[in-house]
Amino acid sequence: xxxxxxxxxxxxxPSSLTPLRTRPPTSHFRNRIGxxxxxxxxxxxxxxxxxxxxxxxxxIKTERxxxxxxSGFVGSAICKAAVSKGIEVVSLSRSGRPTYPNSWVDxxxxxxxxxFYVNWDEVLVGATAVVSTLGGFGSEEQMLRINGExxxxxxNAAKDNGIPxxxxxxxxxxxxxxxxxxxxxxTGKRKAEAEVLSKYPNSGVVLRPGFIYxxxxxxxxxxxxxxxxxxxxRILCATESFTRPLSSLPASDLLLAPPVSVDDxxxxxxxxxxxxxxxxxxxxxxxxxxxxxxxx
Numbered sequence: 521x522x523x524x525x526x527x528x529x530x531x532x533x534p535s536s537l538t539p540l541r542t543r544p545p546t547s548h549f550r551n552r553i554g555x556x557x558x559x560x561x562x563x564x565x566x567x568x569x570x571x572x573x574x575x576x577x578x579x580i581k582t583e584r585x586x587x588x589x590x591s592g593f594v595g596s597a598i599c600k601a602a603v604s605k606g607i608e609v610v611s612l613s614r615s616g617r618p619t620y621p622n623s624w625v626d627x628x629x630x631x632x633x634x635x636f637y638v639n640w641d642e643v644l645v646g647a648t649a650v651v652s653t654l655g656g657f658g659s660e661e662q663m664l665r666i667n668g669e670x671x672x673x674x675x676n677a678a679k680d681n682g683i684p685x686x687x688x689x690x691x692x693x694x695x696x697x698x699x700x701x702x703x704x705x706x707t708g709k710r711k712a713e714a715e716v717l718s719k720y721p722n723s724g725v726v727l728r729p730g731f732i733y734x735x736x737x738x739x740x741x742x743x744x745x746x747x748x749x750x751x752x753x754r755i756l757c758a759t760e761s762f763t764r765p766l767s768s769l770p771a772s773d774l775l776l777a778p779p780v781s782v783d784d785x786x787x788x789x790x791x792x793x794x795x796x797x798x799x800x801x802x803x804x805x806x807x808x809x810x811x812x813x814x815x816x
Contacts, residue, residue: 572699575641584608584646585793588635588674589653590628591618592690597786598651603627605814612643635670640677649717649793650678654711660704667708675715685723687792688716689785692804693760694731713801725787725792726801734782787811789806 590611616632
């Protein structure tokens with residue numbers, strides 16, 4: 521089960537959701553060809569056209585998303601959001617299918633497995649994007665493995681199998697001092713982010729939310745993190761103009777960075793899946809903007 525922490529590796533992020541690339545407009549032309557023929561020839565052509573079968577190829581884009589850690593807090597929200605948008609979903613996690621009886625759960629293909637040992641050829645077949653929520657705490661070795669190595673293995677597997685997009689759920693940079701950023705957790709996060717942006721320079725996405733709130737299930741119990749996160753988010757957003765000068769202080773964002781709804785993170789990930797011009801590193805505010813684009 522993927523764990524989301526209120527910390528992240530530090531690096532710069534784009535200042536807006538303006539696409540980093542644009543596509544040239546596509547023009548459609550209709551050619552008119554004049555043909556001279558006799559009345560008999562015209563009748564023959566007309567009969568042939570009426571009897572010929574007409575093949576129409578519809579330009580319909582279908583998505584198939586593989587969510588790593590899909591049975592976790594953030595992963596399950598992404599699976600649910602994808603299903604609601606008509607996207608085919610495969611979840612890969614060590615715990616497999618979750619136990620809660622929601623209707624959307626039946627529409628997800630739950631695969632039990634470990635990213636280090638899974639048969640990627642089977643999991644990724646037909647996929648158009650991979651979304652990773654992998655991460656967690658533990659010993660230095662464990663944090664390097666789950667935050668860094670697990671994601672690096674996943675990125676390379678996706679690239680080797682020709683998957684066009686990779687979305688990593690990372691964590692906000694809290695302006696922490698360097699001695700904290702040198703620990704296994706942050707070193708692993710930085711390594712994972714670098715791998716995504718290196719292997720997917722024009723389609724890789726790194727989402728950096730802060731504290732993520734929502735109704736989280738732990739050992740069969742539901743923890744209503746939204747009772748804390750939602751009011752704090754509103755207060756910090758309302759007082760942002762007053763607290764902005766404090767953002768340069770070390771670790772100031774531990775108190776000043778607004779929490780993010782798990783639904784916003786999920787919808788931002790879905791936007792990344794469906795929008796070919798959405799790539800790069802995205803901050804808390806940009807995640808919320810991206811979520812609004814697909815909320816309807």
